[in-house]
Amino acid sequence: MARDSTEPTPPPQTPAPRGLIAGNYCHDVLFQDGAVVAESLGGAVSFISAVLDGLSISFDPVSKVGRDFKYSTARFSIVAPDCKTTLFHAYFDSGSGEDGHVDRVLKRVTSCDPIAPSDLPEAKFNFGMAVGVGGEILVETLERMIELCDVVFVDIQALIRVFDGVDGTVRLVALKESGFYHLLPRIGFIKASSEEAAYMDVEEVRNWCCVVVTNGKDGCTLYWKDGEMKIDPFVASQVDPTGAGDSFLGGLVAGLVQGLTVPDAALLGNFFGSLTVGQVGLPRFELRLLQGVKDEVERRKMQCIHGLNGINDEPNFLKPAEHDQFHASLGALKLQSKYPIPDCPRELSSPGKGTEHPSVLSA
Numbered sequence: 358m359a360r361d362s363t364e365p366t367p368p369p370q371t372p373a374p375r376g377l378i379a380g381n382y383c384h385d386v387l388f389q390d391g392a393v394v395a396e397s398l399g400g401a402v403s404f405i406s407a408v409l410d411g412l413s414i415s416f417d418p419v420s421k422v423g424r425d426f427k428y429s430t431a432r433f434s435i436v437a438p439d440c441k442t443t444l445f446h447a448y449f450d451s452g453s454g455e456d457g458h459v460d461r462v463l464k465r466v467t468s469c470d471p472i473a474p475s476d477l478p479e480a481k482f483n484f485g486m487a488v489g490v491g492g493e494i495l496v497e498t499l500e501r502m503i504e505l506c507d508v509v510f511v512d513i514q515a516l517i518r519v520f521d522g523v524d525g526t527v528r529l530v531a532l533k534e535s536g537f538y539h540l541l542p543r544i545g546f547i548k549a550s551s552e553e554a555a556y557m558d559v560e561e562v563r564n565w566c567c568v569v570v571t572n573g574k575d576g577c578t579l580y581w582k583d584g585e586m587k588i589d590p591f592v593a594s595q596v597d598p599t600g601a602g603d604s605f606l607g608g609l610v611a612g613l614v615q616g617l618t619v620p621d622a623a624l625l626g627n628f629f630g631s632l633t634v635g636q637v638g639l640p641r642f643e644l645r646l647l648q649g650v651k652d653e654v655e656r657r658k659m660q661c662i663h664g665l666n667g668i669n670d671e672p673n674f675l676k677p678a679e680h681d682q683f684h685a686s687l688g689a690l691k692l693q694s695k696y697p698i699p700d701c702p703r704e705l706s707s708p709g710k711g712t713e714h715p716s717v718l719s720a
Contacts, residue, residue, distance in 0.1 A: 373415055374414070374415070374483040374484065374614040374615075375415045375416060375417070375482055375483055376409070376414065376415070376416035376417070376482055376483060376484045376485060376486060376506075376610070376614070377416065377417055377419065377477065377478070377480075377482040377484075377485040377486070377502065377505060377506055378402050378405060378406070378416050378417070378418045378419070378485070378486045378488060379418075379419045379420075379472050379477065379485070379486070379487050379488065379489065379493075379494060379498060379502060380400055380401045380402040380405075380418075380419075380420060380472075380486075380487070380488035380489045380490060380493065380494070380515070381400055381402070381420045381421050381422065381442075381443050381469050381472070381489065381490070381491060381493045382398065382399070382400045382402060382403055382420045382422050382426065382428070382430065382434055382442065382443075383398075383399035383400035383403075383442065383443040383444065383445055383490060383491065384396070384397075384398070384399060384426075384428075384442050384443070384444045384445070385397045385398070385399030385400075385444075385445050385447060385599060385638065386444070386445070386446050386447070387447050387449070387597065387599065387637060387638060388446065388447065388448045388449070389449060389450070390450060391448075394637060395597075395637045395638045396638075397637075397638030397639045398428045398430070398639055399445060399490075399599070399600070399638075399639070400420070400443065400490055400491075401488035401489070401490050401512060401514075401515075401600070401603040401606075402418050402420055402488060403430075403600075403603075403639055404600035404603035404604050404607065404633065404639065404640075405486065405488060405603050405604070405606060405607035405610075406418065406430075406431075406432075406607075407604070407607070407639065407640065407642065408604055408607030408608055408611060408629050408642075409607055409610070409611055410431070411642050411647040411650075412611045412615075412647065412650065412651060412654070413651070414610075414611050414614060414615075416486075417432075417478060417480075417482075418432050418434075419435070419472055419476055419477055419478070420434045420435065420472075421434065421435045421436075421437050421440075421469045421470050421471075421472060421476070421493065422434045422435070422436060422437070422442045422443075422469060423436070423437055423438075423440045423441040423442040423467075423469055424436060424438055425441050425442055426442045435476060437469050437470040440467075440468075440469045440470050441467040441469065442467070442469055443465065443467060443468050443469045443490070443491040443493070444465070444466040444467040445463060445464065445465055445466065445490070445491070446463075446464045446466055447461055447462075447463050447464075447599055448461065448462040448463075448464075449461040449462075449597065449598070461598060461599075462526065463526070463527045464521075464524055464525040464526050464527065465491050465492075465520045465525040465527060466525055468491045468492060468493075468520075469491070469493065470493070471489075471492065471493040471494070471495050471498070472489070472493050472494060472495070472498050473495065473497075473498060474495075474497050474498050474500075474501035476498075477498070477501055477502065477505060478505075480505065481505060481506075481507075482505055482506045482507070483506070483507050483508075483614065484506055484507060484508050484509070484510065484610060484613075484614055485502040485503075485505065485506030485508070485509040485510070486509070486510045486511075486512075486606070486610065487499050487502055487509065487510070487511045487512065487515050488511075488512045488515055488603065488606065489512075489514075489515035490514060490515070490518070491518075491520075492518060492519070492520065493515075494515040494516070496536050496537055496540070499511070499515075499537060499540055499544075500540060503540065503543045503544065508544075508545035508546075509543075509544045509545055509546075510544070510545060510546045510547075510548065510606065510609075510610055511544050511546070511547045511548070512547075512548050512549075512602065512603070512606060513532065513547055513548065513549040513553050513554075513556070513557065514549075514553060514602075516532060516535045516537040517529045517530050517531070517532055517535050517553065517556050517557075529552075529553060529556050530556065531556050531557070532556055532557035532558075532562070533557075533558075541562055541565045541566055542565040542566070544565075544566050545566055545567065545672075546566060546567045546568075546569060546609075547562065547566055547567070547568055547569070548569045548570075548571065548602065548605070548606050548609070549568070549569070549570055549571070550570070550571050550573075550602055551570055551571065551572050551573070554568075554570045559580055562580075563580040563581055563582055563585075564582050567579065567580070567581045567619065567672065567674075568580040568581075569609065569623065569626075571601075571602055571605055571630065572590075573590075573595075573598075573601075574590055574593070574595075575587075575590055576588050576589050576590035576627050577590075577605070577623055577626065577627060579619060579620065579623055579674065581619075581674055583674075584674065586620060586674065586676065588620060588623040588624055588627060589624070589627070589684055590627050590631065591627055591628055591631035591684075591687070591688055591691060592631070592688075593630075593631035593632075593634050593635050594634075594635050595634040595635065596634065596635060596636065596637055597634065597636065597637045597638065598634055599638065600633050600638075600639065600640070601630045601633045601634045602630065603633075604626075604629040604630050604632065604633040604640065605626040605627065605629060605630035606626065607626075607629060608622070608625040608626035608627070608628060608629035608630070609622050609623055609625065609626035610622075611625065611654075612624075612625040612626070612654065613672065615654055615658050616658035617654065617657055617658055618672075618673040618674070618675060618676070618677050619672050619673060619674050620674065620675070620676040620677070620680060621657055621677060621680060621683055624680070624683060624684055624687065625650075625654070625687070628650075628687045628691065631691065632691065632694070643694055645693075645694075646690055646691075646693070646694045649690040649693075650687070650690060653683065653686050653687060653690070657677075657683055
């Protein structure tokens, strides 16, 4: 039927933001007080995927695995036939220090091939995330991501991790010695833990891009050229720090691409980080909780129009009105969640038992 010429023409629909995530899937074996407590699908991309999938953010992951990879994931991975899947052993104690952090020693046992620029799709993306954990992000790969994506988020661990040649123990090098330093003015955000932040000059780097430093139980701090701001944490009972920073980054990016200001998006990052540390391995997020978060974000973004959902808008670092109410609303959702269940330890997504979305569970 022909349209009545008197009817108003509907506004054109803006395509949903789409991202590119580069980082290898891993197999994580977690040891507590010397005993294996869980085997889980790992790698930053798995934790970030759990958050972005849960919040219905579109993205294409680029990951390499070996022929021994036995997890079932919702997306295709590049199989490197001559390599094994990257394997990490994480050793941590049941107690924690005065700062609330669980002592952990991380070792890379095997590593898959790095991600090459030619592995990236020939397409344009609204955002990119370089989130390698095992040395798989090359300088030329990050440079190609910058060309393909409107804005790129980088986890500093992808740049400064090195691995002992004998036992694979992870150690860190100064960012200036990493080979990536010259690319910093071309990225949008770099995320680091408080430990990792000591390996870069925050005062210098903040002049080129936004620096986000996670501080565990103390939340996070934003640094940009003209200012800095602390973002409040959420109460959490930490049992495993693995993936908390990845979940934080997933929440931060999800908030920004949906139009939140940087402070509100960082609050969403703190929220997902707090959920992750309360569980061993890859976390579970209830569908009811995820829907509640979507509803809260929708309410918030009606007031926040300078996220990354527009055409290369500059991010807004002003803390909006009712930021504290947003924190309270997310905190209330967290209290209503069934997970974590501290009295019911479980093996997470063991090889051969994974589902398409092992981190998202129905209420």
